[in-house]
Amino acid sequence: MDRTAVIGVGMTKIEKNKVRETFADMMWEAVNKALDDAGMTIDDIDNVVTTSSDFWDGRTISCMAVGDASGAAHKNVSCVEGDGAYGAFYGMTRSLSGSYKTTLVTGHSKGSQSVSSLITNSAFDPIYERGLGMDMITACAMQASSYMHRTKATPEQLAMVSVKNHGNALKNPLAQLPMKITVRDVLESEMIADPLHKLDCSPISDGCAAVIIAHESVAAKFKQKPVWIKGVSICADSFFFGDRDLSRARSLTEAARKAYAMAGIKDPKKEIDFVELYDAFTYQELMWLEEMGLVDDAMAGKLLEKGEFDMDGRLPVNASGGLLSGHPVIAAGLYSMAAVVRQIRGDAGGFQVKNAKTGLVHGLNGLGGQSHCVFILDKDK
């Protein structure tokens, strides 16, 4: 199969409230940063994929509202509704299609402008579930209970994820919440929805990210050293919560397995050097690592205690600070992808990890991770 590579990335700083910028203003900044990073002009981009969600954007056909600022005029522009990683998947397939060579993929969101509880409540089935008033936080709290019950992961171990990721964010100038905190700070923060404390949860954030994905025939034509997409897969589980074993993420296990196979990875525990995964809540970092087969079942908490996922540990996880340190919904997967690209190029600055040759990017969609997307990026083609 032909290959594609990420040849440019650009992100705005993640902030609590970008009151001075509209969606299009943020997009303009991220797209220009990505073009500068790649050494391209907008004329070098032959098609555009935007990622957005109408409810989060407070408008219908939200994808069309940022096209101008993405330089999409007179180009083929389409939209993905969901996490940015899914937009990157679609962008990659366009660059592989034979019709296009260079795809600009963008993701934007402003949590600050909406009421996330009402928006995520609307993701529940309107006939059977929505009227009960659950939302993303209570849904994930229920999953956390289920995961902790099965694996015996402790509240202290969850808290350590928050301590680590907020600490990593101190090295990332784009992060919203760099913080030096302790396990005790997390456990003493307000109980939001059992078993999740306030500091077990990611913040409400504004931000925009853009990546440029090129076909191999043009990938080396521009300024950057290409970072190759070696494997990728998306898998989805049942929609209804009660159809799934909530303590597991079967679709993530499957997506990871397929992505490893495509990348020729036989032993992911040894061959993946570092990970940027979707840590909207602390328990998710531990659970996703296990479900992706990067650590043994029910062992992530213990390995975390040993420092294995620290920036200088055996398998650095969310060295950028992760989503706990800034969570622009929708754009999130592209921020993770950009962080992995920068690590592989050796451009990650203060949060650079050692031996960053093969990195894993993880995005998700749906309540409690109904669907998962796994990318394997590599320095070598």
Added chain:
Amino acid sequence: MSDPFKGIEPMVYQSKINVPYSWWAGDTASKFYITLRDEKIILGTKCETCNKVFLPPRKVCPSCFTENREWVTLADEGTVLSFTVARRRFAAIPNNKKVPVIWGLIKLDGADTAMLHYLDEIKPENVTIGMRVKAVFSEVRQGTIRDISHFKPVQ
């Protein structure tokens, strides 16, 4: 360039998305709700291929991709598979529910999948995964999920 926002507040436009919407319940959910409302009976649908019984009931088996033709009457008792307690008044919580609100993922006897609902008549700190609970039906039933008021511990 001088900062155009110096000494002034940036402008913010307040708005609201408010679009009425009707959900046609369809024949499967209609039968479920009519039976719940009129007879206080909880029904599931069964897949004849894999024999799984689904609650909430739906027309198609998500695993086999075949039509669920059979209806099964379920017990009004079941087991709590997971739960959470909202300590804050999240915006999505209905006005007539008091915080703390406890939601459970409840697998009724006879069903293979679990449903979301409220747990009540119990303190949050006493809820455990694996506990047995029983449905309490609402006095006034209007064909909604809240025709079940909540689930309470089995004594």
